[in-house]
Amino acid sequence: MRDDEMGTIKISTKNLTTSIQYETDNIRKEGMKMFKKVLHPTDFSDVAMKAFAFVKQLKSAGAEEVVLLHVIDKRHLDAVKTYAGRDFMESKGDWKEKTKQQLSSLEDELKESGFKVKVRVEEEIPFSAILKAEEEEGASLIVIGSHGKSNIREMLLGSVSEKVVRKAKNPVLVVRR
Ligand code: ATP
Ligand code: MN
Secondary structure (H helix, E strand, O other): HHHHHHHHHHHHHHHHHHHHHHHHHHHHHHHHHHEEEEEEEEEOOOOHHHHHHHHHHHHHHHEEEEEEEEEHHHHHHHHHHHHOOOOHHHHHHHHHHHHHHHHHEEEEEEEHHHOOHHHHHHHHOOHHHHHHHHHHHHEEEEEOOOOOOOOOOOOOOOOHHHHHHOOOOOEEEEEOO
């Protein structure tokens, strides 16, 4: 083989290696993009806390930012306003305070793990607030529990997780109870 031919072979091998490397990097980057900004809706139930543990593990998969979302069900608030007495409405303040504490402890845990964190609290219908947050935040992934506070044995999925799975734009990671 002549020297210049050797040269040609060497160059094309190098090009091939470079191009394979480029493709692999691209695939990895695309994969990591899916985990980049995680929306984690929580009702603080056992199953949601199990999902939260998975959120933390996504750091090594390329997750950088987490949006924590808690939705105070507007329909419950309306029902309370209509049927419950004043005492109950006054205790709403304590309840909001407790929610804030729960959220800030999750926020701290995530920050300790090196995530950028944003917290959202909405008074809405849970599934619509989750879909709205997905859109507004540009979340690349939603991590949710299969069930929540009700955790009814016969249900395959809770009503919130079912609607989110059906209607979300991006992938949804459903953590089983
Ligand atoms: P259901 O509410 O239909 O009686 P459930 O309580 O067992 O059933 P879901 O409410 O669907 O189940 O909960 C599934 C997941 O959805 C939870 O693990 C949590 O991640 C999320 N979620 C539920 N409710 C809320 C909420 N109010 N705010 C934020 N996230 C929520
Ligand atoms: Mn629920």
